[in-house]
Amino acid sequence: xxxxxxxxxxxxxxxxxxxxxxxxxxxxxxxxxxxxxxxxxxxxxxxxxxxxxxxxxxxxxxxxxxxxxxxxxxxxxxxxxxxxxxxxxxxxxxxxxxxxxxxxxxxxxxxxxxxxxxxxxxxxxxxxxxxxxxxxxxxxxxxxxxxxxxxxxxxxxxxxxxxxxxxxxxxxxxxxxxxxxxxxxxxxxxxxxxxxxxxxxxxxxxxxxxxxxxxxxxxxxxxxxxxxxxxxxxxxxxxxxxxxxxxxxxxxxxxxxxxxxxxxxxxxxxxxxxxxxxxxxxxxxxxxxxxxxxxxxxxxxxxxxxxxxxxxxxxxxxxxxxxxxxxxxxxxxxxxx
Amino acid sequence: xxxxxxxxxxxxxxxxxxxxxxxxxxxxxxxxxxxxxxxxxxxxxxxxxxxxxxxxxxxxxxxxxxxxxxxxxxxxxxxxxxxxxxxxxxxxxxxxxxxxxxxxxxxxxxxxxxxxxxxxxxxxxxxxxxxxxxxxxxxxxxxxxxxxxxxxxxxxxxxxxxxxxxxxxxxxxxxxxxxxxxxxxxxxxxxxxxxxxxxxxxxxxxxxxxxxxxxxxxxxxxxxxxxxxxxxxxxxxxxxxxxxxxxxxxxxxxxxxxxxxxxxxxxxxxxxxxxx
Numbered sequence: 371x372x373x374x375x376x377x378x379x380x381x382x383x384x385x386x387x388x389x390x391x392x393x394x395x396x397x398x399x400x401x402x403x404x405x406x407x408x409x410x411x412x413x414x415x416x417x418x419x420x421x422x423x424x425x426x427x428x429x430x431x432x433x434x435x436x437x438x439x440x441x442x443x444x445x446x447x448x449x450x451x452x453x454x455x456x457x458x459x460x461x462x463x464x465x466x467x468x469x470x471x472x473x474x475x476x477x478x479x480x481x482x483x484x485x486x487x488x489x490x491x492x493x494x495x496x497x498x499x500x501x502x503x504x505x506x507x508x509x510x511x512x513x514x515x516x517x518x519x520x521x522x523x524x525x526x527x528x529x530x531x532x533x534x535x536x537x538x539x540x541x542x543x544x545x546x547x548x549x550x551x552x553x554x555x556x557x558x559x560x561x562x563x564x565x566x567x568x569x570x571x572x573x574x575x576x577x578x579x580x581x582x583x584x585x586x587x588x589x590x591x592x593x594x595x596x597x598x599x600x601x602x603x604x605x606x607x608x609x610x611x612x613x614x615x616x617x618x619x620x621x622x623x624x625x626x627x628x629x630x631x632x633x634x635x636x637x638x639x640x641x642x643x644x645x646x647x648x649x650x651x652x653x654x655x656x657x658x659x660x661x662x663x664x665x666x667x668x669x670x671x672x673x674x675x676x677x678x679x680x681x682x683x684x685x686x687x688x689x690x691x692x693x694x695x696x697x698x699x700x701x702x703x704x705x706x707x
Numbered sequence: 708x709x710x711x712x713x714x715x716x717x718x719x720x721x722x723x724x725x726x727x728x729x730x731x732x733x734x735x736x737x738x739x740x741x742x743x744x745x746x747x748x749x750x751x752x753x754x755x756x757x758x759x760x761x762x763x764x765x766x767x768x769x770x771x772x773x774x775x776x777x778x779x780x781x782x783x784x785x786x787x788x789x790x791x792x793x794x795x796x797x798x799x800x801x802x803x804x805x806x807x808x809x810x811x812x813x814x815x816x817x818x819x820x821x822x823x824x825x826x827x828x829x830x831x832x833x834x835x836x837x838x839x840x841x842x843x844x845x846x847x848x849x850x851x852x853x854x855x856x857x858x859x860x861x862x863x864x865x866x867x868x869x870x871x872x873x874x875x876x877x878x879x880x881x882x883x884x885x886x887x888x889x890x891x892x893x894x895x896x897x898x899x900x901x902x903x904x905x906x907x908x909x910x911x912x913x914x915x916x917x918x919x920x921x922x923x924x925x926x927x928x929x930x931x932x933x934x935x936x937x938x939x940x941x942x943x944x945x946x947x948x949x950x951x952x953x954x955x956x957x958x959x960x961x962x963x964x965x966x967x968x969x970x971x972x973x974x975x976x977x978x979x980x981x982x983x
Contacts, residue, residue, distance in 0.1 A: 401868050402938045423936065433874050434904040507738050600744040602768070604878035606936045620903050633903050634874070641894045690882050690934035691764075692736040692743035 372560070375528065376536035379556040380412040387460050390552045392496070395429060396462045397422040406461065417463045420506045421682060425612040426461060426468040430491045431475070433609070433634045437487070437619070441627040452629070454487055459495045460549060466520045466527075467511050467682035469499045471612025473523035477674040478615055487632070496549045499524035500537065505568040508683030510696050513574050516681050518567040526550065529564040538564050574699040576667070576677070582706040583668045589660075593705070597698050598659035600691045605636035607685035607694065608662070613678045616642075637661050663698055710820050711758040714811055718783065719750040727783040727809050731769050733762040744769065758785065760818045765928035767793040768884040776807050783809040788838060789928040792961025793884040794828045795835070796924055796968075802887050805829065805964050828964055839959045844927055847946040854943060866911075872937040873910040875903070879931035879941055880917065885924045892916060918944045923952035923969035926961050955980065 375383065384394050396415040398407045405424035409415055416422070436452040472492065479488035502509075502518035511517055521527055525546030528537035539557065541547045550557075582588055608614040618635040622628050635642060638659070643652045652658050670678035679695060686694025708716075718730045734745035734755045742761045746769075747753055767790040769775070775782065786794065791810060798805040805828045812823030812831065825831045854862055877893075880886040893901045893913060901916065902909040925945040932942040952958045955978055958969040 401872060402940075403872050423938075434906050434909070599746050600769075602878070602881040602934075604881040604934070605874075605876035606878045606934070609874045609876045610936055618903065620899065622902055622904060631904050633905065636876070639877070639894075641896070646897075686737055688936040690878050690930075692741050694737070697737065 372562075373539045373550070373557045374531070374536055374560045374562055375539050375553075375557055377412070377534075379536075382556045383553045384409075384411065386553050386556065387549070390458075392458045392460045392549075394460050394462055406464075409462075415463055417500065420502070420504055420509065421465050421467070421684070423610070423684075423688065425471065425610060425682070425684070426464055426497075427471060427475075427612050427614075429459070429461070430472060430488055430495070431479075431615060431617075431634075435487060435632045436629050437632055438630040439628075440621075440623075440630065442625070454490050456490070456494065459491075460498060461495060462498045464497050464499045464524070465502060465682070466499055466516065466518060466522070466524065467509075467680040468612050469497050469523035470511075470516055470520060470680040471523065471682070472497065474613045474676055474678055474680060475615050477676075478670075481674075496525045496545050497523060498526045498528060498546075498549070500528045500530065502568040502570075503530050503565045505570045506683075506687070508687040508694075508696070509568070509570045509681065510573050510683050511681030512570045512572045513696070513699070514576055514677055514679050514681040518570055522680075532563040532565045534565075535562075538562065570681075573696050574703040576699065578706050579699045579702040580667050580671070580677075582702050583664060593701070594656040594660040595654075597701060598656040598693070601638070601655045601659050601693055602691055603638050603640060603655050603658065604690065605634075605638050606688055606690065608636040608638055609634055610684040610688050612680055612682055612684075613666070637665070659693075659698075663695070666695070667699070710813065710822055711756070713822065714758050714785070714813070715753040715756050717811060718747060718756060719753045721783050721809060722747070722753070723750040726781060728778075728780040729775075729782045730756070730811075731766050731782065731784040732756045732811070733758060733764070733766075733785060756785075758813060758820060760815045760820050762813075762820070763787075763815065763929070763933070764882075765790045765793060765884060765926075765930050767797065768882060768930070770794070770797065770803050770808060771884060771887040773889070776803060779807070781807045781809055783811055785811045785813065787812075787814060787928075788823070788831075788834060789926045790884075791823075791828055791831050792835070792838070792926040793928065795961040795964045795966065796926070797884060797887070798828065798964035799966050800968060832963065835962045839962050842959075843946065843949055843953060847927065847942060848950075850940070851943055851946050851950070854947075867907060869939045870910040870914050871907055872939055873905060873914060874937060875905040875910065875913060876936060878934040878936060882930045882934040883921075884928075884930075885921055886917075914939070914941075914944065918948055921945055922948040923956070923958050924960050925949055 387394055393408055395406050396409045397419050398409055398414055399416045404416055404419055404422040406426050439450040441448045479485040521542050525543045527540045530537055541550050616635045617632050620633055621630050644650045666678040686696050721727045730747040732745055733742040735757055736743045740761055744766055745755050766784050794808055797803040809826055812825050814821050814823050901912050929942055952969050956969050
């Protein structure tokens with residue numbers, strides 16, 4: 371016997387969560403874009419999507435975020451810290467790759483300095499993930515040792531029922547249990563068969579690729595130039611990546627007052643490593659693409675013990691020139707001894 | 708012999724005779740309907756080239772890759788009529804030497820891909836003439852009309868919603884053959900002239916700056932629109948600017964390599980309707 375949430379009771383859950391002080395955020399379609407947005411009812415959710423175009427990351431590490439308001443006066447400087455709102459949030463209908471992305475980024479934001487902008491949001495959010503029963507040609511979670519029902523980063527996992535009536539609900543964390551408590555009357559105890567999971571073929575041998583990347587002899591390989599020749603150097607892959615986390619700090623205002631902001635930045639941009647002197651240590655696109663791959667599958671693991679890729683496939687899916695992690699790691703896997 | 712076979716042979720001939728050092732074309736992509744840019748350097752590799760109705764990208768943007776043409780050697784590139792217009796503009800703006808660009812011209816109509824005979828941009832003068840006389844895309848005009856019918860407030864709200872989606876990934880800029888500045892104004896940071904923040908104001912700044920810089924230069928290849936990962940209908944902004952420069956100055960961008968850039972030239976008979 372397991373707990374079942376029926377489709378027909380989802381709106382009741384939403385009301386219960388709202389009464390308990392949660393905002394409900396789910397995949398939705400608006401303005402010709404699919405992304406995670408606050409929803410008023412189950413009808414606003416786009417749960418049929420394999421994956422929204424934009425990631426859940428947007429709600430934890432927004433593309434631009436105010437940090438401090440400052441004002442420079444004659445004798446003093448006034449500052450006012452601008453922390454994110456305290457509101458509690460339920461993320462409903464997250465995919466396992468996006469949920470895993472949050473978990474992958476946790477050590478980064480808590481490594482030497484605990485980034486309260488990230489963790490305040492993390493602590494106030496409950497991730498309700500729906501296991502995938504369908505995938506598209508770009509999905510590659512199984513290639514990075516995750517999968518269509520991987521629990522990493524999720525507080526509750528929903529397994530779609532075979533008959534399509536709803537989901538089997540499995541709580542994974544205390545936060546998940548606490549959320550479930552708020553909707554117990556809407557659930558039923560039942561034995562029901564769950565739908566079969568999406569078949570996501572393994573596309574590359576990540577262990578083999580990592581070994582190749584770790585070999586210093588390959589750092590200057592001609593491979594990097596070949597594979598990145600068509601890269602146009604935009605930030606689409608990094609900005610749509612659930613784990614890419616680089617940012618730039620900018621002061622916006624005039625000499626005397628303004629707001630210090632944290633803005634997304636991308637290792638794909640030539641400006642990313644440009645020195646004040648004009649020297650750029652990564653002065654070609656191949657060096658930048660190499661950096662992105664090395665960071666995800668070598669450096670990040672070295673520092674935090676996990677690869678910085680959750681296999682969502684957005685980098686390839688939305689690349690204007692059809693590049694992406696899959697092709698690069700496939701090529702490495704195919705050529706590595 | 709199909710067009711793909713014909714163009715593979717031509718590419719092989721160009722490479723083996725040493726007429727070009729590189730062929731920029733299309734290859735198979737990660738799904739059956741995707742094509743990706745490929746760079747072919749020897750006749751043995753021409754089997755990588757694909758040519759069919761999925762080959763829609765304007766590859767002329769690769770001609771402005773830093774250093775590509777600086778050795779004086781020729782490069783061949785697969786181009787549709789919009790790409791040929793781009794080469795004309797890049798020539799007129801002194802960014803490429805048209806003598807170094809060998810054009811493998813083709814056209815797509817529905818599912819049909821047909822060859823466009825010619826080698827250099829100048830060979831396509833009659834085609835350019837006919838494009839000019841058929842004017843701007845009626846299809847785009849129909850879409851633009853929908854926006855024109857809105858009140859100014861409604862239209863502003865429409866773009867506000869669209870630009871709110873922008874993440875400043877600059878895919879629109881990077882994919883565009885007209886965006887060849889070695890340092891884009893938004894990347895000039897001593898001082899930072901344009902906010903880097905991707906909030907509504909910052910997104911307006913970016914998209915409007917780009918639209919202005921494209922006025923009278925856009926060939927409506929649709930590259931930015933396709934590249935945009937958040938689906939902003941950039942084609943409509945650019946179309947509007949093209950309509951403006953065509954209506955006011957009779958300027959059809961890219962019709963020849965010696966066409967003067969519309970916003971960088973002055974004629975005695977230019978209308979001055981913008982002066983209040």
